[in-house]
Amino acid sequence: MILALTTLLLFQLAGEIVVFLTGIPIPGPVIGMLLLLLALLYRGQLSPSLQSTAQGLLAHLALLFVPVGTGVMLHLKLLQTEWLPILVVLIGGTLITLMVTALTMSLVVYVLPDSTPTEGQSS
The missing domain is CATH 1.10.150 (DNA polymerase; domain 1)
Structure with missing residues (x-):
């Protein structure tokens, strides 16, 4: 170990x-x-x-989120004043991630050959 x-x-x-x-x-x-x-x-x-x-x-990964929770509590005043830009960035980042993931999946499906079994072929 x-x-x-x-x-x-x-x-x-x-x-x-x-x-x-x-x-x-x-x-x-x-x-x-x-x-x-x-x-x-x-x-x-x-x-x-x-x-x-x-x-x-x-x-034990959940233990690593304790400092984040403490930081949120420590900077609660700042979060109360800056919540809108944070929300916009979170939503925008999520949408960008979804679009990039969809494009990547489309490219992978296009590039990789079709692997579905044809008639007379076992899977």
């Missing part, structure tokens, strides 16, 4: 280093997750230690 946690933290650190060196406006942990994904795809398998550690972290 210690080795798996160390691996996860090293990939997060690598992501932070990439962001620091390149200046790209993407959070370091996101870059670290992408690097971890690439490493796992290259390796072709997930170690049991890393899998059990990741499942343990996911089981």
Whole structure:
């Protein structure tokens, strides 16, 4: 478990280093997750230690929302005055995400060959 946690933290650190060196406006942990994904795809398998550690972290994911709730309570006055721009951005971001997802799905359906079984062919 210690080795798996160390691996996860090293990939997060690598992501932070990439962001620091390149200046790209993407959070370091996101870059670290992408690097971890690439490493796992290259390796072709997930170690049991890393899998059990990741499942343990996911089981306690709700605890990570406690600081967010505390921040909302701390900045409640600001949220009361700025609720409209926040709402517009939330709705706009959701609509943009839905449109991009629909376009991506349309492209995937167009690019991938039809995989429905034809007559005389079993599935």
